[in-house]
Amino acid sequence: MTAQTIHTVDAVVIGAGFGGIYAVHKLHHELGLTTVGFDKADGPGGTWYWNRYPGALSDTESHLYRFSFDRDLLQESTWKSTYITQPEILEYLEDVVDRFDLRRHFKFGTEVTSALYLDDENLWEVTTDHGEVYRAKYVVNAVGLLSAINFPNLPGLDTFEGETIHTAAWPEGKSLAGRRVGVIGTGSTGQQVITSLAPEVEHLTVFVRTPQYSVPVGNRPVTPEQIAEIKADYDRIWERAKNSAVAFGFEESTLPAMSVSEEERNRIFQEAWDHGGGFRFMFGTFGDIATDEAANEAAASFIRAKVAEIIEDPETARKLMPTGLFAKRPLCDSGYYEVYNRPNVEAVAIKENPIREVTAKGVVTEDGVLHELDVLVFATGFDAVDGNYRRIEIRGRDGLHINDHWDGQPTSYLGVSTANFPNWFMVLGPNGPFTNLPPSIETQVEWISDTIGYAERNGVRAIEPTPEAEAEWTETCTEIANATLFTKGDSWIFGANIPGKKPSVLFYLGGLRNYRAVMAEVAADGYRGFEVKSAEMVTV
CATH class of the missing domain: 3.50.50.60 (FAD/NAD(P)-binding domain)
Known part of the structure; x- marks a missing residue:
């Protein structure tokens, strides 16, 4: 031997x-x-x-x-x-x-x-x-x-005849175009995959446990001139990032939210909303959103008003309406709330209507409805x-x-x-x-x-x-x-x-x-x- x-x-x-x-x-x-x-x-x-x-x-x-x-x-x-x-x-x-x-x-x-x-x-x-x-x-x-990977244990999952995919183990080049897809999870990954899949799948069922506060990401093309400008200033950019709190590159605010008028607060929030970025919205607008409940509620209220404004169906908006503190890792998206205005996208609120079991054909909720699926995607994190x-x-x-x-x-x-x-x-x-x-x-x-x-x-x-x-x-x-x-x-x-x-x-x-x-x-x-x-x- x-x-x-x-x-x-x-x-x-x-x-x-x-x-x-x-x-x-x-x-x-x-x-x-x-x-x-x-x-x-x-x-x-x-x-x-x-x-x-x-x-x-x-x-x-x-x-x-x-x-x-x-x-x-x-x-x-x-x-x-x-x-x-x-x-x-x-x-x-x-x-x-x-x-x-x-x-x-x-x-x-x-x-x-x-x-x-x-x-x-x-x-x-x-x-x-x-x-x-x-x-x-x-x-x-x-x-x-x-x-x-965090993979939830759902009753009957092993009987499902369709495909199950965790977002952190997505097969390379896998397309779900034309299929009936369910997504569990609406955090950062969930929002990205939902927003991307919605235009190409036959039907998208989103199982929403906790509605999320989210702001636009503000992703847009950059020009060679913009890139050159950043490269010329990289020493200062990195110095500022490494000498900041969250290191996202923007100037972090020290202004208390309640020190300005409601009109001024909303102007600052709108400016951040238009620019994009979750961390920028939380830490670049005011200095106390993460520490003061009144400041936090001001930010949360602004986002809730946006949800109500963007989602056209009042019942869907209710299911997607975040409540409580805006106090998780701040999310940003590429049109997440707008997705729910599509006719092929449905939100199921599983706190009020929990998943009872997974069957061969899909997911059954407590109201007895079978949500028929070809693919079940888990965006359930880590x-x-x-x-x-x-x-x-x-x-x-x-x-x-x-x-x-x-x-x-x-x-x-x-x-x-x-x-x-x-x-x-x-x-x-x-x-x-x-x-x-x-x-x-x-x-x-x-x-x-x-x-x-x-x-x-x-x-x-x-x-x-x-x-x-x-x-x-x-x-x-x-x-x-x-x-x-x-x-x-x-x-x-x-x-x-x-x-x-x-x-x-x-x-x-x-x-x-x-x-x-x-x-x-x-x-x-x-x-x-x-x-x-x-x-x-x-x-x-």
Whole structure:
């Protein structure tokens, strides 16, 4: 019997989206470490590899949904519209991988099944679904914020004779033209797929559980002159984004909503509505929409008036009318409310008329109506932030399983590390920043890379946060979240979309500027909050 081959490298990176690509580049090209990356997909892209559903679009403007670390890359890249589509993002990431010769460092079509810390060797042992075993001093997890699929358990689903598709596993090139389609889920993905499918399907039935506040995205073509103007000003644009709260590129308002007249408020809201962008509407109009209930209601009331104005049928408008706080991740769309004026689109309010069961021919609601379908699309999102970690067997010191360590509430120190898991880093881990993602990803990867570089230069064998530092960071994130209105509503950003999952704070809501300052201070203060062990200290 042949002994199993164990491959030894300096670092393992799990994931090949924005975070994994940049991590491999930093660790190999800049630190000179032998690095191998894994992704179960057959190519790079991360969430943008899998989410090929019709209408898939970033809600960040094109010029800021990209890497900023390489000036030549910024100057040579281009885009077609103010917002960037999934195919364009995937093409961009593939180009980055090839530009920096990173493809040879990745093993695609390979899923990591376990990562076990070997206490005696002070190494991580990483095993793949192909049975390969790698040992590495460092593990960087870039497994994605939104990649562990949430698939609801509906009675009778296995009897359905039609097709079922989750938007995060959309077959490449799949068309539903001329078919009777049902969609469950009306969040960001749901709105995009609904808006895209409506003109081409025979009939579209939208099962609406929670009506959403949404504003226009404002996607429009850009001219070569507009692109050139942005490229000429990129240094200032990125400086402003990284020194802002949400890093979406616009000037964030500090004006209290109630400090101006109702007429002026509505003028400002209308201006933002006409320009487009969910984050711009929430954070660029007034400075207290996310923290003050009166300001929040002013914004919510404006959107509700738009819903009533746009949707022609009063009963349909009632089913789609959002209520309560405007306090989830702000959505934007390409004509979502207008879709319901089409004769082939029907809204079914499943809070008042729940789904009873799925049958061979479609979905039966409690009123006994069979909604006949050829295809049932699930736009039901993800077990966000920690879902992918929990699906891998990850064990730290003394065999501690990550699920036992987190015990229902994922925690971290600074969103990048967790106690009892030495030299084990996360990109977009629990309680990282709530922003436009590429600038946050760059911030974290650069900090992780700098930390690993520090460890290599100074003979550090193991670095991990103390439990006290992790608890303090969790408390900081909780206090900041509790000062906002986000905690008062059910949202995926607190894990509320997963049945049985304990809602908990999953993000640092203090803004990217403050987050970057904290990260810099921790490093400058000798990695405050970390236990740093030299090679001599950990020698057995």
